[in-house]
Amino acid sequence: MPTDDTRKTATGSVSRRTVLALAAGALATPALIRSAHAAGYPERFVTFIVPFAPGGPTDAMARVVAGPLGELLGQTVVIENRGGAGGNIGIGAVGRATPDGYTMLLTSSAYVVNPSLYKTVPYDPFKDFLPVSNLGSSxxxxxxxxxxxxxxxxxxxxxxxxxxxxxxxxxxxxxxxxxxxxxxxxxxxxxxxxxxxxxxxxxxxxxxxxxxxxxxxxxxxxxxxxxxxxxxxxxxxTGAKRWYDLPDLPTVMESGYPDFESETFQALFTPTGTPQAVIDKMSKSVIEVLNRADVKERLNKAGFGVLAQGPAELAALVQKEVPMWREIIKTSGISAD
Structure with missing residues (x-):
């Protein structure tokens, strides 16, 4: 017959196991919920945060794509502008958002430039976000x-x-x-x-x-x-060749500066931890919209080259451009601080 002490020990042991099991379940719950929601994604409106003021190229790209993308997804795509600090404020805000696919970042090349330009930035371009789609460049x-x-x-x-x-x-x-x-x-x-x-x-x-x-x-x-x-x-x-409907506008290279080429990309990212099924659906949908003749025509006339690339291509671009801009900034001595 167990003594009071062994009863206490046994009871305590069960209690600890229960607590540990509950803790593990609590930790797993957010991931399980996100996975379950991914199947019916999106079930409500999706917000694309643009980390710049209205009227710029990233904002223009977002607003051309948002309407037809919302129609395709069956839910409204809301554009929210959060400008400031060269894009760092908006980028940081999305990095802290719940990784469920309902808050995404539509940003420019600032994403790969800022980590080398500022002493501190509120994100790591390789760890805090996952690539969704490279929409275009100009x-x-x-x-x-x-x-x-x-x-x-x-x-x-x-x-x-x-x-x-x-x-x-x-x-x-x-x-x-x-x-x-x-x-x-x-x-x-x-x-x-x-x-x-x-x-x-x-x-x-x-x-x-x-x-x-x-x-x-x-x-x-x-x-x-x-x-x-x-x-x-x-x-x-600064393109490699003259823009198709601005034939009188020369390139910088034509104007006497060889190997002078730079473009600004517009790309969609999501916080790390977003379910892969959500990323895949959003990427596929964005690419489908970008490949529509009417959307492509609107973007071309606005000054964009349409890329319509998926996560793998965007990941490769980030891997290439972060060190590239680091070297350019280091060599030129440019600083934003």
Whole structure:
């Protein structure tokens, strides 16, 4: 017959096992719930957070895709802009979101640039997110207000050399690829131009249109309609070849700077821990929408090249571009801090 002590020990032992089992179950529950929800995903609206102000290329891409994607998924795709700190605020917010597929990040090349540009960023590009789809890319472009008296890239370099430090240019923000493109031009051309960062390409373009800043470096989409309308003068673009419906806009390479090429990508990521079934469904759906003739035409006319790539291609791009931009930033001495 068990003594009081053995009864207490046995009771205590059962109690510990029960507690451990409950703890293990509690830890497993979120993953099991996410897995169960993945089968019927999406069951409610999905939010794409764009880490820049409205009016920029990432915002434009998101809004072209959101409507038809929502129709295909059977649920609304909401675009939420959270700009600031070159995209770091919005990227960090998504990294902290529940990994269930209902909050995703639609961002630009800032995702791969910022870890090398800032002393600290609120995310690890390899650990905190999983790739979903690489939607498209666009070249960067240098533009001038017509009142600036600058009509070509050669004019810009000549004026900057004659008046060191007096010219200024707007960019979508510190660390964006348009910012880096102009900084690289400054190094290559040996000129000094003041950088005026904005919280997105939309505000940067408005500053140039209002002649608050004479120059801008931005991705092509927000500048495209303004160049076509003659409201700004396109000086040069950073693609490998001229944009198809801007035949008079030369590339930077044509303008005397060999091997000068940079583009801004637009890609969709999701927090690490998101069920693979959710990633696969979203990626497949995004690619299907991007391959629609009407969507592709809208994006081409807006200044985007459509890529429509899946997780594997996007993962390879991140692996390639993080060290590439690290080396460029280190060599040029550019810093956002």
């Amino acid at each position: 070249p960067n472009v240098f533009v001038a207000n017509p009142q600036a008296g600058i009509k070509t890239l050669a004019d810009l370099v000549k004026k900057a050399k004659a008046e060191p430090g007096k010219l200024s240019y707007a960019s979508p923000g510190a660390g964006t690829t348009p910012h880096l493109a102009m900084e690289l031009l400054k190094v290559r051309a040996g000129i000094d131009i003041l950088h005026v960062p904005f919280s997105g390409a939309g505000p940067a373009m408005q500053a140039v249109l209002g002649n608050q800043v004479p120059l801008a470096s931005t991705a092509l989409p927000p500048a495209h309609p303004q160049i076509k309308a003659g409201k700004v003068i396109g000086l040069a673009e």
